[in-house]
Amino acid sequence: MCMPSLHEVQHRFKQGVLNEDPAFHVYIKKNKRLHPERLLQVYRNNYYISLTEALENIYPLTQKLVGKDFFAATAKAYIRCYPSISGDLHEFGGQLSRFLDDFPPTQTLPYLPEIAQMEWAGHQAYHAEESPVVDWQILAKIPEESYGKIKLQLTAACHLFAFKFPVLAIRDFCYEPHSEHLNLDSNGEYVLVTRRNMQIYFEKLTAGEYVLLLALQQGRHMQEACCMAIDTESTVDINIFLQKHFMAGTFQKIDWS
Template sequence: MPPEPLSFAAAFAPALLDPLRAAPTVVTGPNGRTAGKRYDVYRNNVTVSLIDALAAIYPAVQRITGADFFRAMARFHVRENPPTSPLLFEYGRGFPDFVARYEHAQTMPWLADVARLERAWLDAYHARDAAPLAPAQLAAIGPERLADLVFTPHPAAQIVRSDFSAGTIFAANRDGASVNRIDASTPEDALITRPGFDVIVQHLPPGGAVFAICLTEGRPLGEAAASALDASSDFDIAANIAGLIGAGAFTSIAFGDA
């Protein structure tokens, strides 16, 4: 009698990502003979498909490291992290953290943040559509009530902070053009949005990331502005709120006591 489907899957799957494990005994060929070589072919195909998925999700990282380095690094990640979703674009969410601790990538300390930007880009691309907040909606609010405003973030809006020039490195390695030498030592914060069909990645000025994070967490405008000014005395609230709305970072506004 053949094994039940669930018990077969439970026996079949664990060795797929571990080349050192023997083929499961439930895998047999004609006349009940062992089929280790057939299983190895399948195992290799699974690993290669997951590495290919990571390469598609993180093209800038692969361009920076080179294909051989990337695929070797990705193979280690695959062995540690089996997929949990049937959707391949959902795979590899932990890859940036893996890159950060990967021994052979330590000479590129900004690489993990580039990967975080690539993951944010893909998530923004697949985020739910929503109409962005119109500037006129904010203009209609009296100045005496602005401090109490609470903003609803757009489903695609994300902020990625980095101690390095990750945004510049990300942008330089996404379009296939030649890359000049980049000073990676300047910290950069990035806003990722998709108000329409195209994903937008733009730099945030000093204090801008603190401001945007506060607003996307539902904190009132006055409190967000105070936190941003604590982070940077040069923070310009008018320019920053205009930039966030223009980038489609929000969908609606309400008053905090509503």
Template sequence: MMALRTLQKRFSMALLDRTREVPSGIRTAGLDRIDRRFDVYRNNVFVGLTEALVTRFPVCHALVGDEFFRAMARVFIELSPPRSPVLMTYGDDFANFVDTFPPAHPVPYLGDVARLESALTRAYHAADATPLTVDELASLAPCRWEQIHVELHPSVQVATSVYPIVSIWEAHVRTDDHPVIDSSIAEDALVVRPDLEVKVHRLPPGAATFLTALLKGASLRTAADVAMTDPRFDLITTLSGVLAVRIIVGIRSSRE
């Protein structure tokens, strides 16, 4: 008799690979052919996973249309099946797949929009934390610039692109406004949930690099030095924006 673990592995592999036959050891009651019943079950799995992707990537779905998106999702599901029973996390690698999916190349910003939508989900399900108050932030003043480290809210996500992904996303979620989008303008996004609602903020030049460095543990001075490789980076504008969106939840000072 086949071991249960082996049967389960073959069963899951056959579910997402239409070229595989029904694993031996599978039985069915009644007179229905096992392959027909297995095909029904396999189709239901694909439908469920596709709906999970449609739900997580609504703007991508709108950009390419339902038929194209579902066909693309089916290929993705075959290549990248779920690794967790928690479907809200399914599709974290969808953007990378979109970048390499030749039929999607006529929509070159599609992968970056998918990254933005992935960030929205991660921000929504991130841990809660209380942003520092203005008085607490004032404690930064006596510290030496190169020794200040800030802890950002767990929901902070940064999405970068050479395309106007924030404008594209806004155009689909804010149906009352139909702006003309200049596709030549690059936009980076900050996605955060300081309270109950996930918010998307358009970042000024260099700010994405600055925030990414902070997320990796760099001091304010080091993060600013890295961001200044972009000549358009303005530290005062960036810091003002960071304070305004309330993403700092901790401060520490240490010798480097």
């Protein structure tokens, strides 16, 4: 019998773990106490348990919405489609929203992919690189004629979304016992997910506020970003909104050259 290549052995091991393919048993050293199939089963169980626990930690709201048993079954199906490819568990789980979009058992919960998308953003925000933030007092040093040229860079922890469903209302309804009746047919929500002082925040934005931050995140000048925001929402208070986010540490870099 020809010696298999390392790639072939690794592939068979993957199939043995994920799909319970018995072909890998021949590569396992025999043990007097446990059959090769049993040894692989022990490894397989630990593999699925550790990855399922990682998903539970990242997606607590998603789990709460579907129940622990349903989530565990969904996690197993997800792991088979998107097995971990990194030794860092913090990098595992980013495709769950996409997976839920196509997963037949969750098609009656059309809001679930957006809930997962928001939770993954919170996970990313928590582990985002720390960066110094812009001191709002620097604005006093900028010539007034240069205000329109200002470019602001959002921190790496900032994630912006225009959701089709009222994801924050769903979140509040699940976690706050005195929340009002939930209407899933209500309008979607604009959301900023960010980290401040090692705490994750999910903030609801108006349409104009969302457009303003998105334009700045895309590298547009202040004048253009403000015009886009006002065109979207004529009543948006840009000065108050920007002051709030300067104070909150939303921006990590400013340029007006």
